[in-house]
Amino acid sequence: MGSTFHKLRDDIENGILTGDFAPGARLDETQLAERFGVSRTPIREALMQLSAIGLIEFRPRRGALVADHGPKYVFEMFEVMAELEGMAGASAARRHTPEDKTQLLNAHLRCQEAAANEDTDAYYYENEAFHHVIYAASQNSFLSEQCAFLHRRLRPYRRLQLRVHNRMKASFDEHKQIIEKILAGDAPAARESLLAHVKIQGDRFSDLIASLEKIKAKATQGP
Amino acid sequence: MGSTFHKLRDDIENGILTGDFAPGARLDETQLAERFGVSRTPIREALMQLSAIGLIEFRPRRGALVADHGPKYVFEMFEVMAELEGMAGASAARRHTPEDKTQLLNAHLRCQEAAANEDTDAYYYENEAFHHVIYAASQNSFLSEQCAFLHRRLRPYRRLQLRVHNRMKASFDEHKQIIEKILAGDAPAARESLLAHVKIQGDRFSDLIASLEKIKAKATQGP
DNA sequence: TTATAAATTATTGTATACAACATGTTTGAC
DNA sequence: GTCAAACATGTTGTATACAATAATTTATAA
Numbered sequence: 001m002g003s004t005f006h007k008l009r010d011d012i013e014n015g016i017l018t019g020d021f022a023p024g025a026r027l028d029e030t031q032l033a034e035r036f037g038v039s040r041t042p043i044r045e046a047l048m049q050l051s052a053i054g055l056i057e058f059r060p061r062r063g064a065l066v067a068d069h070g071p072k073y074v075f076e077m078f079e080v081m082a083e084l085e086g087m088a089g090a091s092a093a094r095r096h097t098p099e100d101k102t103q104l105l106n107a108h109l110r111c112q113e114a115a116a117n118e119d120t121d122a123y124y125y126e127n128e129a130f131h132h133v134i135y136a137a138s139q140n141s142f143l144s145e146q147c148a149f150l151h152r153r154l155r156p157y158r159r160l161q162l163r164v165h166n167r168m169k170a171s172f173d174e175h176k177q178i179i180e181k182i183l184a185g186d187a188p189a190a191r192e193s194l195l196a197h198v199k200i201q202g203d204r205f206s207d208l209i210a211s212l213e214k215i216k217a218k219a220t221q222g223p
Numbered sequence: 224m225g226s227t228f229h230k231l232r233d234d235i236e237n238g239i240l241t242g243d244f245a246p247g248a249r250l251d252e253t254q255l256a257e258r259f260g261v262s263r264t265p266i267r268e269a270l271m272q273l274s275a276i277g278l279i280e281f282r283p284r285r286g287a288l289v290a291d292h293g294p295k296y297v298f299e300m301f302e303v304m305a306e307l308e309g310m311a312g313a314s315a316a317r318r319h320t321p322e323d324k325t326q327l328l329n330a331h332l333r334c335q336e337a338a339a340n341e342d343t344d345a346y347y348y349e350n351e352a353f354h355h356v357i358y359a360a361s362q363n364s365f366l367s368e369q370c371a372f373l374h375r376r377l378r379p380y381r382r383l384q385l386r387v388h389n390r391m392k393a394s395f396d397e398h399k400q401i402i403e404k405i406l407a408g409d410a411p412a413a414r415e416s417l418l419a420h421v422k423i424q425g426d427r428f429s430d431l432i433a434s435l436e437k438i439k440a441k442a443t444q445g446p
Numbered sequence: 447t448t449a450t451a452a453a454t455t456a457t458t459g460t461a462t463a464c465a466a467c468a469t470g471t472t473t474g475a476c
Numbered sequence: 477g478t479c480a481a482a483c484a485t486g487t488t489g490t491a492t493a494c495a496a497t498a499a500t501t502t503a504t505a506a
Binding site for chain 3: 252263283284
């Protein structure tokens with residue numbers, strides 16, 4: 001097999017994204033090397049890549065820490081994500097091909113199935129696929145890459161939300177609006193739909209944090 | 224001294240951005256190691272970081288190549304940059320602080336001086352500073368980082384353009400509009416001004432490429 | 447002379463070695 | 477008992493060594 005450092009990078013990245021390596025945690029190179037059965041060299045190269053995309057931070061002579069940008073930063077990421085998704089939606093409305101149309105409809109159908117079965121895990125997966133189809137339909141490969149990257153980066157924060165309330169049904173209804181606007185070629189409407197669709201996740205994340213802070217405050221204040 | 228790999232990364236990145244390492248060129252690790260007077264290890268770590276942000280690509284067992292995404296990809300990057308700058312402008316219009324205001328006015332003044340002296344190099348530098356002030360005024364640090372990154376990534380393509388026609392004067396006039404909208408708190412207008420300001424650069428880049436292609440076509444066809 | 451195959455060279459990818467520095471601990475003085 | 481200093485330990489950052497594979501050259505045959 002060819003170079004293994006892609007796999008290593010993805011494994012560590014996945015560990016971070018799934019919370020296996022918590023924000024602020026130190027990433028000991030020797031430990032990682034043992035854990036993955038390789039020497040420190042490829043581990044370091046993987047860590048360097050992760051530091052370049054902001055997932056970890058190198059403190060000089062003190063090793064790598066999992067980036068711990070507080071909730072404000074995460075909310076900012078949602079804001080940017082919303083804007084980029086809106087742009088992708090507008091671009092897709094203007095430039096989608098017939099193949100894109102069938103892809104969109106298929107992805108939407110699979111979301112519908114998952115929603116009907118109330119299978120949040122399946123919906124989670126199909127929702128991701130749905131959004132990726134929109135990215136591709138924008139016909140802007142750089143935008144598509146940026147969206148995919150941010151989408152991935154925000155995955156752990158989105159994951160928290162699908163189960164609460166009945167976000168899944170609401171999400172699906174929003175998808176329906178989005179797909180209509182895109183296929184109708186209504187770029188401004190598609191942009192607004194997607195903007196709102198993503199922004200609501202940032203808002204919910206903020207709400208979640210706010211309530212957690214409140215609980216924490218009570219706990220430290222109380223008996 | 225602390226870790227040197229930041230400097231190495233920046234040096235190689237700079238070499239790519241300034242065209243010292245041309246798109247498509249192979250980056251020989253041993254040569255780079257000799258050139259910078261270090262071993263291959265830190266060179267590799269620097270290359271890994273650059274590959275993570277898409278500036279170079281690793282071909283398995285064939286080393287690193289400077290990324291060569293044709294002109295379409297560059298144009299797409301300008302499109303995304305325009306959108307993000309528009310967002311930053313809108314956000315700055317809504318949320319800029321009094322300090323941001325003085326920073327903006329100062330940066331604008333320095334641009335004015337450079338433009339008055341017809342010093343394209345100085346204007347080039349001050350223009351960059353001006354845009355960074357806008358990013359900061361958006362009060363969204365993630366957006367600010369993304370904008371700064373893309374701005375840097377597109378630098379070599381922008382550099383080509385300031386000298387032609389009298390883009391410098393036009394650019395300065397646009398800056399004046401932008402700053403007015405931001406300080407007036409008119410977010411939609413600020414967004415549109417910045418969007419157009421950046422988009423025009425992408426358009427000019429496309430024009431440049433188109434004319435180059437035409438010349439090339441004539442050259443291969445002709446005697 | 448050209449095309450193909452074998453051998454040689456060169457370069458990547460990984461492991462190991464080692465030096466510089468930070469952290470943690472023990473010892474000693476006040 | 478507390479604080480400070482010296483020592484011991486551990487970890488990072490860099491260099492070197494080596495094996496695997498791609499590129500190149502040379503040799504051979506048609």
